[in-house]
Amino acid sequence: MTTPLILGLLAGAILSGTSLLYATLGETIAERSGIVNLGLEGILLIGASVGFSVTAASGNAWLGLFAAGMAGGLANLLFGWLVVTRKANQLASGLAMMFFGFGASALIGARYVGAVIVGLPKWRPSWLAGFRWVKATTLFNYDLLTWVAIPVAVLVWWALFRTRWGLGVRAVGESPAVAFAAGRNPAVLQYQALSCGGVLGGLAGAHLSLSLTLTWSEYMTAGRGFIVIALVIFSKWNPLRAIAAALLFGGAESLQLQMQARGSLISPFLLDMSPYILTLIILVAWGGSRRLAAPAGLGRTFYGSE
Amino acid sequence: MKSGLSVSWIVLACCLAAPPAFSDPTQLIIGVVYVGAINDYGYNASFHQALTQVATNLPGVKLVEVENVPESGEAERVMEGLVQQGAKLIFPTSFGYQDSARKVAKRHKDVAFAFAGDGDTAKNFGVFFGSTQAAMYPMGVAAGKMTKTNKLGFVIGMPIGYALGNVNAFQLGARSVNPKARTVVVVTGGWSDKAKEAEAANALLDQGCDVVAMHVDSPKTVIQTVEARGGMSIGFQSVEARVLAPKGWITGLGFTWAPYFTELAKSVITGRFRGEAVYQGLGKMVAIAPFGASVPPDVQDLVNTVAAKVEKGFNPFTGPLTDNTGNLVLPPGAKVGADQMGRMNWYVDGVIGKAR
Known part of the structure; x- marks a missing residue:
């Protein structure tokens, strides 16, 4: 029985798109407050490693998931201390955070490489399980993170664009000086945005280790943190567009694997490049309009509140 | 055979600096370089288990293992470090260590290398693999x-x-x-x-x-x-x-490497090591x-x-x-x-x- 390509693609896109979406949402919140965290890859790794280690040690994947979120939030607070309080260069600090993440995650996870865990439980509504094509794929057989991914994206959008807090975050991202003059504290808002973003990044990493692979291995994110930084640009710093961005990129990755599984005669090396070619196309396509959408204060250090 | 950055080997390499105890009747130090973690239920675990067996069965054999070493210039530095630590038999266990291993072997003719892969052999450079x-x-x-x-x-x-x-x-x-x-x-x-x-x-x-x-x-x-x-x-x-x-x-x-590795360790201890190409299949290196x-x-x-x-x-x-x-x-x-x-x-x- 061969599943239609489109269903296989969709199943794969959701499978690999879930962690991409959480990470994109996290980075979007941080960048909306004017801070770009190039060390997201490290945050994902810390989330994956802490989530797996705590799950392996405690036998409870929920505890692991919680710990991963906390660890991601803490790691981003450390980053915040560097770039907000110490006013260090964001790009350099981000790269330093990335290497910190490589090392810290390797150290934390070392004892648990090869551990066998029971991952996050998955549910599929029984009325959906009756459909033949659904049963043949992973469609609708999801863990909690996947089920609530889109509601979380809507929630992030609501928080950023429909609340006073979100207005403050965005104002700081556009111009910390103006926000400061209007009585908002840029440093506090940036710390808040970074910790929310870190929690989402930690959860994204945990999805890889606690649901998709049930494995911890060093550098298992394999560059997804960097892809996400491109996805934030692609989605124009909008949490709702991020849903489409994550699905599209997840779909590109799934396309090459599904095509191979269907016996496509296209070279696997060429197919393997497709997600990255897509990233390049996206960056080129949006290149001209980037200025219009990016928070004006992104990447700049604010010295004024001292 | 793993792409990716890794830093944990640095930590491990630093641990190598501990001097051996006086009473230690060490006859042979075996250095092992792994591309991944030794408890991966896979490739690296197979080497680790076999070499642990060798160290248990042969008195005076000590293992110095370095995990997560990338297949880059780092591998060469790690192997140099192993030589400095007194390793007389080195296992570069990943295919991508080939160039690094050959360079280090050329510099240290008194150290035997058993490379998990293929290619030319030398007096102090043997190649082996299990034919799966x-x-x-x-x-x-x-x-x-x-x-x-x-x-x-x-x-x-x-x-x-x-x-x-x-x-x-x-x-x-x-x-x-x-x-x-x-x-x-x-x-x-x-x-x-x-x-x-x-x-x-x-x-x-x-x-x-x-x-x-x-x-x-x-x-x-x-x-x-x-x-x-x-x-x-x-x-x-x-x-x-x-x-x-x-x-x-x-x-x-x-993989069941232990019998062959035991032979290799014995040949180094007795000074009879000769670099050979050894490929064994089912019943020997493969089970x-x-x-x-x-x-x-x-x-x-x-x-x-x-x-x-x-x-x-x-x-x-x-x-x-x-x-x-x-x-x-x-x-x-x-x-x-x-x-x-x-x-x-x-x-x-x-x-x-x-x-x-």
Whole structure:
């Protein structure tokens, strides 16, 4: 029985798109407050490693998931201390955070490489399980993170664009000086945005280790943190567009694997490049309009509140 | 065989600095360089287990192990460090260490190297590997008997000759007992990209495969993914992997290096080490894992019979063989030996995939 390509693609896109979406949402919140965290890859790794280690040690994947979120939030607070309080260069600090993440995650996870865990439980509504094509794929057989991914994206959008807090975050991202003059504290808002973003990044990493692979291995994110930084640009710093961005990129990755599984005669090396070619196309396509959408204060250090 | 940055080896390398105790009657220090972690249920675990056995069985043998060493200039520095620590026998266990290992071996003629790979040998540089390809033939027999959909999946890291050989022997074995069996190959593009391995296994199951085999550094992710979806798996690298699939495990191949490594260690201690190329297959460096509970006794007997044939020298790569594009790649009577496996660049008829 061969599943239609489109269903296989969709199943794969959701499978690999879930962690991409959480990470994109996290980075979007941080960048909306004017801070770009190039060390997201490290945050994902810390989330994956802490989530797996705590799950392996405690036998409870929920505890692991919680710990991963906390660890991601803490790691981003450390980053915040560097770039907000110490006013260090964001790009350099981000790269330093990335290497910190490589090392810290390797150290934390070392004892648990090869551990066998029971991952996050998955549910599929029984009325959906009756459909033949659904049963043949992973469609609708999801863990909690996947089920609530889109509601979380809507929630992030609501928080950023429909609340006073979100207005403050965005104002700081556009111009910390103006926000400061209007009585908002840029440093506090940036710390808040970074910790929310870190929690989402930690959860994204945990999805890889606690649901998709049930494995911890060093550098298992394999560059997804960097892809996400491109996805934030692609989605124009909008949490709702991020849903489409994550699905599209997840779909590109799934396309090459599904095509191979269907016996496509296209070279696997060429197919393997497709997600990255897509990233390049996206960056080129949006290149001209980037200025219009990016928070004006992104990447700049604010010295004024001292 | 892993792409990716790693820093933990630095930590380990620093630990090497501890001086040996005075009372230690150390006769030989064995240095080992791993590309991954030693408890990966896979490739690295197979070497670690074998060398631990050697250190336990031979008095005075000490192991110095460095994990997660990237296949770059770092490997050369790590091996230099091992030499400085007094290692007289070094195992560069990943194929990508070849250039680094050869450079270090040229500089230190008094240190023996046993490289897990192929290529030229020197007085102090031996090469070895377990030939899994012929042993994959009985694995294919098991898969061909167990499949209900007649579609077998195979996840490989990269389309190198050894991996292609495994796929081909698997398909030939499956076809020998099930004329309808076909093997679908998915290449992940790396030996240790876990997320892609999970997605590849899912894609194969989506497309109707019900048995999945693999050639990646650690079989853990693929086996667990297949098990969670109710599929069956054929393991690779370490026979221990069977605990990962209590329901869907059929059987698998694992490496049993310990006897050969013991010989090597003894030859270094007695000063008789000579760099040789040693390739051993089923029954020596390669073993078949116990069968899963779901495998009927008649299938077990059949697989064991075929395995015995392979142990006695049966070569599945015997012409006439056509590749999956219809070309005759092996004329009648011609054979591909274990030593030529690295150059294999075609898929046999019945494999769904593109070799180049």
